[in-house]
Amino acid sequence: MKRLFLLISLLVLSKFSAQTWATEDQYIQKFAQYAVEEMEKYKIPASITLAQGLLETGGGQSRLALEGKNHFGIKCKEDWSGKTMKHTDDAPNECFRVYEDPRQSYEDHSIFLATRKYYTGLFNLDMKDYKAWANGLKKAGYATNPRYASILIGKIERYKLYEFDNTSSKEVLYAVLRMYPDLKDDRSFMARLEPGKMVKRDPVTVSVPYKQTSFAQQEKRVERIKTKAEILNSILIKSHPNDGLKYIVIPEDTNVQFIANKFKVSESRLTKWNELESDVLKKNDIVFLESKNSDGNTATYKVTPGEDMHDIAQKFGIKLHKLYAKNRMDEGQQPSPGQLMYLIDKKPRN
The missing domain is CATH 1.10.530.10 (Lysozyme)
Structure with a gap:
């Protein structure tokens, strides 16, 4: 002992x-x-x-x-x-x-x-x-x-x-x-x-009695890999930096119906709030559980390669049509990498 x-x-x-x-x-x-x-x-x-x-x-x-x-x-x-x-x-x-x-x-x-x-x-x-x-x-x-x-x-x-x-x-x-x-x-x-x-110290040797374990016992110690269903059921609601909007990050590919049932929100509302064009949700997608805001939580953002307008709207919790309007872009038009996007309306000059 x-x-x-x-x-x-x-x-x-x-x-x-x-x-x-x-x-x-x-x-x-x-x-x-x-x-x-x-x-x-x-x-x-x-x-x-x-x-x-x-x-x-x-x-x-x-x-x-x-x-x-x-x-x-x-x-x-x-x-x-x-x-x-x-x-x-x-x-x-x-x-x-x-x-x-x-x-x-x-x-x-x-x-x-x-x-x-x-x-x-x-x-x-x-x-x-x-x-x-x-x-x-x-x-x-x-x-x-x-x-x-x-x-x-x-x-x-x-x-x-x-x-x-x-x-x-x-x-x-x-x-x-x-x-x-x-x-x-x-x-x-x-x-x-x-x-x-620097003063050297003598190494400390600790003797621990060896006890052989069976392969079955070793297997029990290996952390069990979670199933896709378990991963999806463990989704936690998060608070977005943009005024604390409630959102989740999809951990595995799923669909709108699953998220709607899990969080007791209608599919139509989820689709509307997140401006979804299909019911397919991919891993790492951001999904809001309430209506997004008209402004972002930061003034501007520089577009990174591969991002589209919907990605930016989801990232900053801003309504997609508002994002288009703030940047004077036509709906459906996409930004270029490095483009500066406005997330908050510019103040008019006096």
């Missing part, structure tokens, strides 16, 4: 040690180095980069950061040829970039700002003026949250991230240690600070 208890304890400890970036402080300790290195290469304030990383990842705990190593919520865009993942942000199932490691994400963030015309004005600002940079990012349209600039400034001032704007990549870890003096007792951090002075 003692051996079993020791094994369980080690497994639990290893699990918790693997869950890095559990707090914003730990995120800063881990990634300040990357932010300062990028500042030296691209002249982007380290305080801004770190604050954006903190906000976008929720202190490193977001799905994009954990699964895609994407720390800045950068979407695929037309020039991305690397790995991708689907994630709901401004709309369901949006395409986001996937990186090999967080350092690659940090550098891509710098390149993204340095090469996009929307952000060229930022590089005319004082590199130590984090408030101007925060407001400049919001003005340039980096995020749709109206409080984006004030949130960044709040994080910078709360954690004194502006101190990293005045340090070099060779001294950044010492700056972290000044901010978090308790780290002197953290062996892994001190190893980064002074790698030549």
Whole structure:
């Protein structure tokens, strides 16, 4: 029993040690180095980069950061040829970039700002003026949250991230240690600070009694593959970023009748609300369970290859005929890749 208890304890400890970036402080300790290195290469304030990383990842705990190593919520865009993942942000199932490691994400963030015309004005600002940079990012349209600039400034001032704007990549870890003096007792951090002075530990050997299991017992441990019916019956209603509209994402090919029966909505309403031309629903289709809105939840959207007007209307929860009207397009006409679509009516000039 003692051996079993020791094994369980080690497994639990290893699990918790693997869950890095559990707090914003730990995120800063881990990634300040990357932010300062990028500042030296691209002249982007380290305080801004770190604050954006903190906000976008929720202190490193977001799905994009954990699964895609994407720390800045950068979407695929037309020039991305690397790995991708689907994630709901401004709309369901949006395409986001996937990186090999967080350092690659940090550098891509710098390149993204340095090469996009929307952000060229930022590089005319004082590199130590984090408030101007925060407001400049919001003005340039980096995020749709109206409080984006004030949130960044709040994080910078709360954690004194502006101190990293005045340090070099060779001294950044010492700056972290000044901010978090308790780290002197953290062996892994001190190893980064002074790698030549790392103290080696003797490996711990745990003896576990071997017990042979039959093939039948091993089979029971294999997770059973769900049937198509089970997958369809497990669909959950989601809240769309556009005013919380209720919608679902089809997990397997099915039809309107099945969805209508499952969610107690008439087939005619589902067809009308989603502007469907047939009763066939494909995997990853977005289906609304109520009438869509007349406007999207973001002002504009750039069309990606393969998308049509119906795809865009479903992605942003906007009525199809309203989408045509806002863009002065004839019904049936389709957009071109890279075309800028308007999702909210332009305000008339006075």
